[in-house]
Amino acid sequence: MTAIQEFIDNWGEDIWVSVIQTFQMVSISLAISILIGLPLGVLLVMTRPEKAWSNKFVFGFLNLIINIIRSIPFIILLFFILPFTKFLVGTSIGVRGVIVPLVIYTAPYIARLMETALLEVDRGVIEAYEAMGIKTRQIIWHVLVRESRSSIVLGLTIATISLIGATAMAGLVGGGGLGDLAYRYGHLRYEVDVMYVTVILLIILVQGMQSLGNRVAAKLKKD
Template sequence: MLANIKEFIDEWGIDVWQSVIETFQMVGISLTISISIGLPLGVLLVLTRPTKALENKYIYQILNTIINIIRSVPFIILLFFILPFTKLIVGTSIGVQGVIVPLVVYTAPYIARLMESALLEVNKGVIEAYEAMGIKTRHIVWSVLVREARPSIVLGLTIATIGLIGATAMAGLVGAGGLGDLAYRYGHLRYEVDVMYVTVFILIVLVQGLQSLGNALAARLKKD
């Protein structure tokens, strides 16, 4: 058993490690950009809804429609569909760099929708009390809405991150690198079953670890 493990590490250790690093790069970069786009977009969706502070049915309907359309397209189709756009933006459609754009396009609307749901869960009475005191909308958003919704936001971002990891695995089909690419090229095309098993195991560990961390952080924020 130990001999088999050592043999596997000697043969595949560097490739597996490189794939893990590439996966973290894809998730880290695309998640950071998606959050910077998705969170403000989620706030705007809430504020422009009917009866809200910045009510604007045109902006709300446009944003709502665009988000619904993007979320309706499976990632693997979106990945190929926007290849020309990706190449225009970053100059390539392969490798880690080439998959960042489709990952952001896929994830940002999802985060926006999760953010919207989290903010809508905040008690309306609390918001109305602050509005009655004449506090400006921007202060209510960051000091009340976001603060009260922190546990839900954390759980939402955890779900989005796990979905993003799954998307990076599918991105291996276009040579994006990462664990998905390793599993596809060697585990599937070359029938290296051990590589497939190890890849699946690493992905399970990553997902379980992230979910546990997200749950713990959300529980802690809920107590504050």
């Protein structure tokens, strides 16, 4: 018990600050990525051949850009866009410095998950609404999104967990959060206890997000 108390006295504040930073990175990046990724996912679906807004150039361009970004591992992307990040937000370190690469990494991933979820909607249901003269914008919101909302939630849960892993890697460039704590103290200074606690906290965070996502998706599926 004395050892635990000593650990809390020595590292409690640092760990608490790192947890807060991780939540900040995940929440801000996720919110911006959703605002970008969800509309992109809708465009990917609606500009496909034989869809309402069919446009092979728009679809091809979006498809290419998303595939290119998704093919770059996050750790490489992180270093590759450091100059752009610094230009955009004035810094490449700290919570603010990793928001840009996190969004660039996550938004295309969410767009692809959104596309997959929307494509699962029964084509017959869509055609029935089109036959009644319902506008495309209403079909997108009231049919496509509504029918696939359970899959969308599960997709966002997967994206969030991937984002948590990315924030851990952001510690390599001084991004803050649990990853930064584990790297600076657990790895560079061989503070094994800090590394173990960091891993346990990340596991709890991921398990919590997955359980929450599963429950919300199950509830939406029943409604």
